[in-house]
Amino acid sequence: MDSELTRRGLIAAIVGGGAAAGAMSPVSGYLRRFAPLSGRAWADATDRTNDTVRSPYGPASVAYDDEYGVPTIEADDERALYFATGYVHGANRLFQLDLQRRQMRGQLSEVVGEATLSSDEFHRRMDFARAADATWDELADSETADLVEAYADGVNACIENEPLPVEFGLLDYEPAAWTPQDTVLMEKQIAWQLTGSFETLRNAAAADALGTETASDLYPYRLDHDAPILRDTDGGRPDAVRENSMRTPSGDARGLARWLSGFESPPGIGSNSWVVSGDLTESGRPLVANDPHLSLMAPPVWFEQVLDAPDYSVRGVTFPGVPFVVIGENDHGAWGFTNVGADVMDFYSYETRPGEYRYRGEWEAFETEEVTIPVADAPDETITRRTTRHGPYLEREGYSVAVAWTGLTATRTTDAIYDFNRSTGLSDVLAATELFDEPTQNLVYADADGNTLYYATGQIPVRTIDGEEVRGDQLFDGSAGEGEWAGFTPYGTTDWSQGFVPFDEKPGVVNPAYVGTANQRVTDSPKHYLAESYSDPYRGIRIYERLDERVQSDDPVTFEFAQDLHDDAYDGRSALADPLADAIEGDYPGYASALRDWDGEMVRGSTAALAFALWFDEYKRELFDPRFEGVGLDDAYYPRDWVVQHFDPDGEWFAERSRAAVMRAAFDAAVETIDAEGYETYGDYNTTEAITHPFGQSFLNYPSYPTDGSRATVNNYAVERPTGSSWRMVCEPGGRSVGVIPGGNDGEVWSDHYSDQLEMWADTEYKPLPVTPGETSIRFVEGER
Amino acid sequence: MNTAWRANPRANIVWFLAGVAVAVVLGHLSWIGFLAGGAIAGFGQRSLRRGVFAGFLVGVASIGVFIGLLAGHGALAVALDTGQVLYVALAIPLVYATLGGLVRGIR
Numbered sequence: 001m002d003s004e005l006t007r008r009g010l011i012a013a014i015v016g017g018g019a020a021a022g023a024m025s026p027v028s029g030y031l032r033r034f035a036p037l038s039g040r041a042w043a044d045a046t047d048r049t050n051d052t053v054r055s056p057y058g059p060a061s062v063a064y065d066d067e068y069g070v071p072t073i074e075a076d077d078e079r080a081l082y083f084a085t086g087y088v089h090g091a092n093r094l095f096q097l098d099l100q101r102r103q104m105r106g107q108l109s110e111v112v113g114e115a116t117l118s119s120d121e122f123h124r125r126m127d128f129a130r131a132a133d134a135t136w137d138e139l140a141d142s143e144t145a146d147l148v149e150a151y152a153d154g155v156n157a158c159i160e161n162e163p164l165p166v167e168f169g170l171l172d173y174e175p176a177a178w179t180p181q182d183t184v185l186m187e188k189q190i191a192w193q194l195t196g197s198f199e200t201l202r203n204a205a206a207a208d209a210l211g212t213e214t215a216s217d218l219y220p221y222r223l224d225h226d227a228p229i230l231r232d233t234d235g236g237r238p239d240a241v242r243e244n245s246m247r248t249p250s251g252d253a254r255g256l257a258r259w260l261s262g263f264e265s266p267p268g269i270g271s272n273s274w275v276v277s278g279d280l281t282e283s284g285r286p287l288v289a290n291d292p293h294l295s296l297m298a299p300p301v302w303f304e305q306v307l308d309a310p311d312y313s314v315r316g317v318t319f320p321g322v323p324f325v326v327i328g329e330n331d332h333g334a335w336g337f338t339n340v341g342a343d344v345m346d347f348y349s350y351e352t353r354p355g356e357y358r359y360r361g362e363w364e365a366f367e368t369e370e371v372t373i374p375v376a377d378a379p380d381e382t383i384t385r386r387t388t389r390h391g392p393y394l395e396r397e398g399y400s401v402a403v404a405w406t407g408l409t410a411t412r413t414t415d416a417i418y419d420f421n422r423s424t425g426l427s428d429v430l431a432a433t434e435l436f437d438e439p440t441q442n443l444v445y446a447d448a449d450g451n452t453l454y455y456a457t458g459q460i461p462v463r464t465i466d467g468e469e470v471r472g473d474q475l476f477d478g479s480a481g482e483g484e485w486a487g488f489t490p491y492g493t494t495d496w497s498q499g500f501v502p503f504d505e506k507p508g509v510v511n512p513a514y515v516g517t518a519n520q521r522v523t524d525s526p527k528h529y530l531a532e533s534y535s536d537p538y539r540g541i542r543i544y545e546r547l548d549e550r551v552q553s554d555d556p557v558t559f560e561f562a563q564d565l566h567d568d569a570y571d572g573r574s575a576l577a578d579p580l581a582d583a584i585e586g587d588y589p590g591y592a593s594a595l596r597d598w599d600g601e602m603v604r605g606s607t608a609a610l611a612f613a614l615w616f617d618e619y620k621r622e623l624f625d626p627r628f629e630g631v632g633l634d635d636a637y638y639p640r641d642w643v644v645q646h647f648d649p650d651g652e653w654f655a656e657r658s659r660a661a662v663m664r665a666a667f668d669a670a671v672e673t674i675d676a677e678g679y680e681t682y683g684d685y686n687t688t689e690a691i692t693h694p695f696g697q698s699f700l701n702y703p704s705y706p707t708d709g710s711r712a713t714v715n716n717y718a719v720e721r722p723t724g725s726s727w728r729m730v731c732e733p734g735g736r737s738v739g740v741i742p743g744g745n746d747g748e749v750w751s752d753h754y755s756d757q758l759e760m761w762a763d764t765e766y767k768p769l770p771v772t773p774g775e776t777s778i779r780f781v782e783g784e785r
Numbered sequence: 786m787n788t789a790w791r792a793n794p795r796a797n798i799v800w801f802l803a804g805v806a807v808a809v810v811l812g813h814l815s816w817i818g819f820l821a822g823g824a825i826a827g828f829g830q831r832s833l834r835r836g837v838f839a840g841f842l843v844g845v846a847s848i849g850v851f852i853g854l855l856a857g858h859g860a861l862a863v864a865l866d867t868g869q870v871l872y873v874a875l876a877i878p879l880v881y882a883t884l885g886g887l888v889r890g891i892r
Contacts, residue, residue, distance in 0.1 A: 011833075011890040018884045019820055034873045035816035036851035037809070041870060045860040170870070699866035750860040 033169050040169030045750045047163045049091050054783035055157070057150050060084035061780065063773035069745045069753030072773035074308040075780075079150040081309050082323045084780050086154020086178070091778075093303055093320035093747040094158065095167040097182075098175040099694065100321060104185045104192075105129045109381075110374040111173050117381055120373050122263045125385055126392050128192065130491045131408045132185040138410040138493060139184070144418045148180045151323040165748055167695065178321075186321035187414055191407045191439040193269060193294065194339045195458075198260045199532050200347055200473050201401065202637065204250030205257045209631035214652065218639040221473070222521070224646070225537040227544045229442060229454070229515060230507055230523040250475055251349075254632050255397025261636045268711055268723035269294060270519035270535050271338030274543055274565070275444040275452045277513045282556040285732045286446035289562045290327060290336025291725040293716045298693040298702045298755070299747035302327075302727045304739065306770045312422040315770040317727050317741065324417045327727060328739075329769070332424045333447030334731035338517045342440035342460050343532045344406040346485070348390045348478030352400075357388055358479040366393060390478055391490045402478055404485060406459050409494040411437035416457075426451040426510070433457050434503045437496065442517040448734035454515040455508035459494075460501040461485040462528060473532040501528045514551065516543035518714070536642040538572035538712040562730045563738070567764040568714040573645055574600030577612060583660035584667045591667070602713050604683025604706040613682065613710055614673055617720065618666035620644060623653055641712060683707070688762055690722040691742060702743060702755050707762035715764060728761070729769065738766035788892075791831050800829020801839050805846045808882060812847055819847055819878040823885025833890040840886020844879035851878075 022031050033041050060075035062084055071088050075081035089097065102108045106124035108116035139145045155178035168174060207215040271292040278286045294301050302317035307325065316328010327336050350357035356365050366386040373381040386393040390402040412435040419432035429445050433455050436443075440458030445451075463472050463483040476483030487498030507522045507530075509515065520540030522530055546565050550557055581595040591611050598608035620638050628637060638644075649659045657665075679685050683706030693700035709725075711718035716725050724742070731737040742761040746753040760767065790796050808822025826843045827836030851874075855861040864871055 008891050011887050015820075015824070015884055015887050015891075018881070019817070022816060022820075022881070030873060031816040031877060034870060035812070035819075035877045036847060036874050037812040037854075038815050038818070039874060039877075042851075042855075042864075042874070045864065046854040046858050048858070697867075697870075699863060699868065699870075750858065750863055752859065754863075 029172055033172050040164060040172065041166050043163035043169060044165050044748055049778060050161055051778060053087060053157065053161060053778055053780050055080055055083050055780040056153065056784055057083045058782050059780055061776045062088055062778040063776045065771035066774040068304075068756060068767055068771055069751065070304045070306065070771045071777075072306040072308065072770065076310055078147055078309055080780065081307060082147045082151040083154040083157070084778070085305065085307065085323050086151035086156075087158045087778070087780070088154075088305070089151075089303065089320050090155040090158025090178075091162055092745065093299060094155075094175065095165045096299055096747050097155065097178065097321050098168075100189055101178075101182050101185060104132075104189050106373060109376065111171050111376055113376045114378050117373065117375060118259070119263065121381070121383055122260070124371050124373060124383065125394055126403070126408070127385065127387070127491065128188045128407075129181070129185060131410075132181050132188050134410045134491050134493070135184045135187070135414075136181045138412070139414060142415060144415050145180065147323060147418070148183050148414065151183060152178045152180050166750075167700075170695065170697070183321055183323065184414060186319050187411070187438070188407050190319055191411075191413070192405075193265055194439040194441070195342065195344050195407070196264045196405065197343075197345060197532075198257055198264050200343075200345070200475065201250065201253045201260065202257045203473070203532075204475055205253040206633065206637055208250055208252050209254065209633050210627075217652070218643060219533065220643065221533060223534065223537055223640070223642050225520070225541060225642075227537055227541040228521040228523050229517045229540070230509060231544075251399065253399050253401075256394060256399045256401070258634065258636070259396045260394065266295060266721060266723060268718045268721050269339060270539075270716075272516075272518045272539055272543060272566075272714055272716065272725075273336045273338045273442065273444045274514065274516040274547060274562070275446050275454065275512070276547070276557045276562075277446075277452050277511070278450045280513060280551055280557050281732075282558045283732060283735055285448070285735050286450060286452050287557060287559065287562050288329075288334040288336055288444055288446045288731045288733070289566065289729065290338070290444065291566060291716065291728040292327065292337065293724055294726040296691045296717075296722045296724055296726060296742050298691060298700060298743055300726060300741045300743040302741050304741060304745050306773070307421070309422070314421045316729070316739070320747075322414075322417070324414075324421050326417055327729065329731045329733065329737055330421060330423065331448075333426075333429065333445055333451075333733050334737065335420060335429065335443060335445040336729060337441040337443055337457075339519050340440040340442055340456050340458065340522060341519055341531050341534050342456070342458060343472040343530070344438070344440055344458065344461060346390075346404045346461065346463065346472050346476060346483055347401040348388070348404070348476050348483070349401050350388070350478045359389065360479075360481045364389065387490070388478065390484070401475065404461075404488065404490065406461065406488075407438045408490045409488060409492060411459075413438055425449060426453060429453065430455070442522070444515060444517065446731075446733050452511050452513075452515075453509075454512055454517070456506045456522060456530075459496055460506065460528065460530060461488070462499050462501055464499075469528065471529045471532075514547055514557075516540065516547055518543055533640075536640050536712060538642070539714050539716070541572060542568060542570055542714050559730060559732055559736065563764070563766065565714060566725070566728050566730070567708070569602045569708040569710075570600050570714075571602045571609075571612075571710050571712045572600070573616060573641055573712050574598065574612065576616075576645055577608070579649075579659070580612070580615065580663050580667065583663035587664065588667065588671065591671075601708075602682060602686070602710040602715075603708045604681060604686065606682045607680065609682035609710075610674065610679055610685055611667075611670060613685070614670035615663075615667050616641070618669040619663060622662050622666040622669070686710075686717065686719050688742070688758055690719045691758075700749055702758055705759050705762040708764070725761075728764070728766065730766070731769070737769040739769040740766045791829065797830055797835070797839075801826045801842065803829070804839065804843045804882075804885075808843045808847045808878070809850050812878070816877055816881060819844060819881040820885040822847070823882030824888040825885075826882075827886030827889040828892070830886075830889055833887070836889025837883060837886040841879065841883045843885070844882035847878040847882065848875055
């Protein structure tokens, strides 16, 4: 009897203990997330989006096209339209929305842990969230604000009604409500990605480490080429701005610059666009082509949508979190953007004493705040955030500067984008462009009336010292009040009419025959200082070569020509292929022969392209690492490819080893990689496998397809980062249009549309813009949520 | 307590099916559903060994329902790619329903 009781007790203890362990121990987290049927990780896998949803703003409908999952959203009331748009963004990209918001607010560590603490510290010190609040305060009473609020309500209705995406289950948290300020924060995020550059600081640090002459050679103010965006203009540049100064030492900003380099615009961020007048096209209609080069990831940075409003219809892509179409077309015209690369950020150093900094002879207190950063599975981190009258004060390894960035104040870009969506022609677009405070972009536009337009958007600061306009590529003495932007109020309202380039003095041209932009120098003679430096000009040169050749031929520009130009994989760096072949002839006759026969095309079937691409990166390492490592510089300081390509073979960098010797050593390393990885052609290396989800979980990553292009080609794909064409679009206002994104429109991994455009993108193929909507998927009916 | 009814094979099956039903229904709310389903299925069996086996089968049936749901929503292929996430998921009903089957040994 006793043994029977003991046995029963033992069994009861096992069952009870198992249940208790599941309920209370760390195991409970796994059970909550992964248990079949109830686990959060599976919630979205076995659920379909509701087909009827109550909306406080009235009826609307969403019809996804069957082939690519692009939504067509329709309503008779604009607020109802944007409520539905918010719901759709929530249903298709909710985790992306929350991840971006957390990054910009410095809240990643709360769910990810200590790995993102440095990022959170940076974003909290910059306080982008406060800048978004200031922008929202300015916007709050406008018509646009009503639509942004309706959009936020739509996202929140989705959070309430629909199961959460798998990522929330894996991380075991739930998203907070979406706010209108979060939407504004997305504007700040993309502006930061495109214009947030610590180049001034880095170049100054390089001058400390390498000396001013070497630094000035490696990081020239001007790359020597003849293909600026605007080739026939002379804005009469003032002498003070034209002056080409040397790189100036900073007092050793290396530590600060090293920390900050992880949070600025990644290398490779750029874009292509061109606009061609109907006078030169086969159809007689103008053409607009655009492919912005941004970070490539799963899901893509862009979301494609079609919005049918009561008095306008617009289609194209937006950033999830932003209600309006950012790049696309409406029934009147089409528009696209590339990055200007303008210098919209300055740095100020001060004489300081505890708690105060000197400004124009007086001591001013730092605005100081203790900020706590919650960290998952670790103690919270507290930092002291300091701000000066110029902006946030950043400190590292004993070096400190205040940062002024145009995005840290109230901006009107949300209004501008909305105005683009409902524009009816050139004058509307010009008016909207004037409101486009950030980021600085090369706008190309064409309309069904035959107009074409190029214009530089964004506020560009005018810096002065003693009343004289100066370049912004230097560290300013903040205590002396040097280089300030008149009217600029960080985290407040800025008077743009004061210390910024007036709208009509920005580069721009109405009704050009054709213009090609690829982040190269805007013009040889701007009226004001625009940028510290510009991107490598390979793409800009190639686009103009192709456009010039076509225009000067007997063949008109066609829609197919524009598509073919997107597919152009010629790499201008291949000018080094012959000297490389000479250098390796003895050791690698096969590769030398392939390089001599190579046409410079970075295409998947080419062995020469494979060898050249891997060699070029090794060549930079071989050239710079020995000297850089000794002075504390890393690969962030590698100069541009154009500079490296044009090094004098008898110059400073080949004083100890000949160019041929350096080339050969680099090629040894490249061949080692080729052999180790088993690569045979460029397509073995240059694949979409590099495009991954932020989690690094293989099932969330994209499939692997071979593709063409490099970081220096018009068909742009930098597999090593990865960045590249994040949306390809060709539009013929009044005619046909096409587009494609690198991945799929739906961010839900369970969806058929998670990666269904990736192979098309890899092959530079397109789908129609807009798509044909299928049956109504979601019907919004009047009612409280 | 009269336990003669456990010798009736029909009763064994009814208890097993009830266990499966409870596991699938409550399993949509919590993993505890698998434990409860396994316990019910096990309780109605002739012996402890059969009770534990019935609990295990409840786990297998729950997995079958789960896989069927994934397949019905076109999500099975991705689920198979999740690797460890899926392995953990499949282990949960097996472990807890089998554990529930042990209840047969208490009474």
